[in-house]
Amino acid sequence: MKDHQPTGEAARLPRHIAVVMDGNGRWAEQRRMPRTAGHRAGVKAARTLIESCGRRGVHALTLFAFSSENWRRPKQEVSTLLDLMLRTLRKEASKLHENNVRIRVIGDRDRLGGTLCHQIERVEALTADNTGLQLVVAVSYGGRWDITRACQRLASRVADGSLDAEDIDEGMLNDGVALAGLPGPDLLIRTGGECRLSNFLLWQLAYAELYFTDVLWPDFTEAHLDRALTWFAGRERRFGGVPAMLDGTAGRA
Ligand code: FPP
Numbered sequence: 719m720k721d722h723q724p725t726g727e728a729a730r731l732p733r734h735i736a737v738v739m740d741g742n743g744r745w746a747e748q749r750r751m752p753r754t755a756g757h758r759a760g761v762k763a764a765r766t767l768i769e770s771c772g773r774r775g776v777h778a779l780t781l782f783a784f785s786s787e788n789w790r791r792p793k794q795e796v797s798t799l800l801d802l803m804l805r806t807l808r809k810e811a812s813k814l815h816e817n818n819v820r821i822r823v824i825g826d827r828d829r830l831g832g833t834l835c836h837q838i839e840r841v842e843a844l845t846a847d848n849t850g851l852q853l854v855v856a857v858s859y860g861g862r863w864d865i866t867r868a869c870q871r872l873a874s875r876v877a878d879g880s881l882d883a884e885d886i887d888e889g890m891l892n893d894g895v896a897l898a899g900l901p902g903p904d905l906l907i908r909t910g911g912e913c914r915l916s917n918f919l920l921w922q923l924a925y926a927e928l929y930f931t932d933v934l935w936p937d938f939t940e941a942h943l944d945r946a947l948t949w950f951a952g953r954e955r956r957f958g959g960v961p962a963m964l965d966g967t968a969g970r971a
Contacts, residue, residue, distance in 0.1 A: 730951040732904035734778040735771060736926065738918055739764065740910030741934030748934075754798045759936035761806050770940045771851055772817060774947070778852040778900050782918050786826065786860030803857060804834050811841045818850030824896035825859035852900060859896070861920030868894030868921075895921050902926065905950045907943075909935045927953050 739760055746756030764781060771779045784799055791799075807821075814821060823838045830838075838857075871894055875881035892898060896919075903919065903926045911932040915923065929946045931938075954961065 732950055733901045734903040735776055736780040736903035736906045736919055738782045738908040739935040740908060740912060742936060745934040745936045753795060756936060757799055757802055763936050763938050766940060768853060770943050780854040782856045784857045785917060786858060786863050800834060804837055807837050807841050811844060815845050818848045820845045820848040820852050822854045823857055824854055825857040826863055829858045860917045862917055864895050865921050897922050905929060907946050909933050909938050925957055
């Protein structure tokens with residue numbers, strides 16, 4: 719993650735938005751539909767959000783599509799969710815590519831099937847040079863998994879003698895966790911009424927503004943995004959400093 723913070727007008731639009739898309743199941747239950755119908759409606763809401771962020775010039779958008787903990791759901795729901803992911807990537811890839819969107823997937827791929835992994839690799843390669851919206855989809859992702867993996871990599875460098883333990887710093891962790899190379903999220907949006915992080919981007923969200931809304935994810939529209947952006951624009955971001963320090967030098971991880 720890069721450290722520099724923009725100031726003035728540029729600071730009013732988040733460069734990077736992270737979203738916990740919660741409430742699909744309840745949305746479906748309210749309509750006496752199967753939970754999977756809620757997830758399908760959730761994909762539509764995700765598409766709208768991606769288009770809206772692209773239009774507004776947001777640099778990066780990270781969506782929490784499937785968590786490490788979601789493996790505990792009924793087998794049927796897990797396979798429907800992963801199948802939905804596969805079909806969505808297949809269906810949307812070329813349109814996203816035409817719109818200059820770069821797609822990356824973060825998470826533990828060892829647990830995903832070969833077909834989904836292959837599709838992820840294909841879409842990542844197709845869009846690798848795109849310079850528009852940087853879209854990150856978190857699949858089989860957990861913040862603790864992410865930090866643990868980064869630590870393991872550093873530990874193995876210490877073990878083989880190529881790194882001194884004393885030289886490990888925050889920058890190395892930044893470079894080792896998922897989203898390396900992107901600015902950390904400035905704004906986290908969580909729908910569905912819960913006020914928690916649920917193991918999402920634990921390292922990367924250290925200084926994010928946290929926006930919680932009761933709206934269920936499939937109901938989240940462009941107007942709801944604008945409400946969140948207006949709220950964000952009114953926040954004073956100090957990064958642990960004081961207002962006078964808001965010259966781009968106040969630090970964060
Ligand atoms: C949480 O709602 C939502 C999920 C676990 C899945 C979210 C995934 C999508 C919307 C698909 C997105 C896919 C792509 C490729 C972007 P929940 O089921 O926990 O709802 P509940 O809290 O009401 O039960």
